[in-house]
Amino acid sequence: MSAFLPRGRxxxxxxxxxAAACLGDVAAIEALLRTAADAxxxxxxxxxxxxxxxxxxxxxxxxxxxxxxxxxxxPEHGFAAVDVFMCGAARPERAVQVIAAALCPVSVNCRDMPxxxxxxxx
Amino acid sequence: MSAFLPRGRxxxxxxxxxAAACLGDVAAIEALLRTAADAxxxxxxxxxxxxxxxxxxxxxxxxxxxxxxxxxxxPEHGFAAVDVFMCGAARPERAVQVIAAALCPVSVNCRDMPxxxxxxxx
Numbered sequence: 001m002s003a004f005l006p007r008g009r010x011x012x013x014x015x016x017x018x019a020a021a022c023l024g025d026v027a028a029i030e031a032l033l034r035t036a037a038d039a040x041x042x043x044x045x046x047x048x049x050x051x052x053x054x055x056x057x058x059x060x061x062x063x064x065x066x067x068x069x070x071x072x073x074x075p076e077h078g079f080a081a082v083d084v085f086m087c088g089a090a091r092p093e094r095a096v097q098v099i100a101a102a103l104c105p106v107s108v109n110c111r112d113m114p115x116x117x118x119x120x121x122x
Numbered sequence: 123m124s125a126f127l128p129r130g131r132x133x134x135x136x137x138x139x140x141a142a143a144c145l146g147d148v149a150a151i152e153a154l155l156r157t158a159a160d161a162x163x164x165x166x167x168x169x170x171x172x173x174x175x176x177x178x179x180x181x182x183x184x185x186x187x188x189x190x191x192x193x194x195x196x197p198e199h200g201f202a203a204v205d206v207f208m209c210g211a212a213r214p215e216r217a218v219q220v221i222a223a224a225l226c227p228v229s230v231n232c233r234d235m236p237x238x239x240x241x242x243x244x
Contacts, residue, residue: 006196008203012132014238048168050185061183061190063172067203068181072189074128081130081189081237083205111235115203116136 008067008087008115013096015082017106020075026051026058032102033062033069036095042066042086066090071099080105085115130189130209130237135218137204139228142197148173148180154224155184155191158217164188164208188212193221202227207237 022028030049037044042064049060057073067085074080082099084092093112100108144150152171159166164186171182179195189207196202204221206214215234222230 006199006201006203010134010205012235012237045172045181046170048170048183048185050167059167059185059189061170061185061192063170063181063183067194068183068192070183070190070192070207072207072209077128079128079238081128081132081207083132083207085192085194085203085205087194113134113233113235115134116201 006087006116008085009092010083010085010113010115011092011096011110012113013082013084013099013108013110015080015100015103015105015108016078018078018080018103020078022103023057023073023075023080024051024055026060029058029060029071029073032099033060033071036098037062037064037069039098040084040086040090040092040095042090042095069095128209128238130207131214132205132207132235132237133214133218133232134235135204135206135221135230135232137202137222137225137227137230138200140200140202140225142200144225145179145195145197145200145202146173146177148182151180151182151193151195154221155182155193158206158220159184159186159191161220162206162208162212162214162217164212164217191217
């Protein structure tokens with residue numbers, strides 16, 4: 001087993017105060033996440049986006065060679081929870097910037113969490 | 123827009139020192155995440171699991187009514203990065219326990235992050 005540890009950054013971005021119209025259109029949300037992945041320099045390997053029904057939210061994920069981008073939306077509360085988890089040379093903050101520019105939230109709570117960097121005990 | 127805010131817990135679990143044989147079998151990993159979701163009281167709505175090829179890792183996600191469970195594995199480094207993000211009454215720590223019991227890691231770094239709890243400015 002290699003002593004090298006995979007290293008990644010996982011951005012947890014909570015978007016508050018988003019217009020409901022931005023949060024229920026499953027095709028638009030999938031297109032937005034694909035644009036965000038491209039902006040970050042990441043490569044999708046698969047995607048799945050699930051609408052919960054008229055007036056309700058969307059849950060979806062873009063699986064990447066570098067890990068994933070996910071989104072869960074609540075149009076009725078103007079809220080979206082986005083994760084951007086990327087390993088390697090990709091730039092996750094660029095994906096968050098693209099999503100923020102499209103959703104125009106009143107506020108964003110974005111936390112930048114390191115992944116894979118705690119060595120195993122020897 | 124409702125003043126109520128969705129609340130969830132997002133567990134970021136990094137598993138170190140896992141046997142490679144546990145980290146490359148895409149069917150076994152999907153079955154494990156489905157068992158973990160059930161243990162947490164969560165309901166899958168879709169899943170997608172992608173193998174990167176012989177001897178390489180798996181990236182996958184189970185989309186839930188309550189949000190998602192994702193996994194990214196590196197058999198060559200004995201490492202798996204797992205997310206368990208659940209809203210409502212589900213118990214994400216139970217999913218992490220199920221996954222840990224199956225992967226038998228040497229160590230786990232698990233962080234419990236609240237989601238959706240920062241109110242928008244008024």
